[in-house]
Amino acid sequence: MSLYVMLSTLSESGRKVLRERPGWIRKVNADVGRMGARVVAQYAVLGPYDFVTIVEAPDNATISRVSVELGARGGSAGMTMAAIPLDEFIECLEGSTKGRGKKKR
Numbered sequence: 691m692s693l694y695v696m697l698s699t700l701s702e703s704g705r706k707v708l709r710e711r712p713g714w715i716r717k718v719n720a721d722v723g724r725m726g727a728r729v730v731a732q733y734a735v736l737g738p739y740d741f742v743t744i745v746e747a748p749d750n751a752t753i754s755r756v757s758v759e760l761g762a763r764g765g766s767a768g769m770t771m772a773a774i775p776l777d778e779f780i781e782c783l784e785g786s787t788k789g790r791g792k793k794k795r
Contacts, residue, residue, distance in 0.1 A: 693730070693773040694753045696743040704765035715741075718760070725759060726752045740766070744773070 700708060707714050719729040727747035735742050747753040750772070757770045774782070 691746045691748055692750075692753075693775065694727075694745045694747060695771045695773045696741075696745055696757070696768055697739040697771075698741045698743065698760075698766040698768035699738065700740045700766050701764060707765060718765075722756055722760075725756045727756050739768075745770075 715732070719732065722729055722745065727745050730744040730746050732741060732743045734740065745753060745756065747756065753770060757768070761767060
């Protein structure tokens, strides 16, 4: 499973639905689960985006399908990025530098 960060901004219609039915967000998260992914964490934020959502999915194809489906509903627009846990990222960098700095004779 891989992690992805979804940054989303509500459309005017999305803001209206949220104001009238705040629990709508949980329904959307359940829909993500039915599409083969899982919402790990979600935060309402201030700034250019309204929500930051951490999603776990088996592959890029699944998260692409989730992104397209959610965008097609018209309630929000967003950006999805692959996320690498920090420890895994550091290990990757350390592994790629092993052997460097040693001079061949």
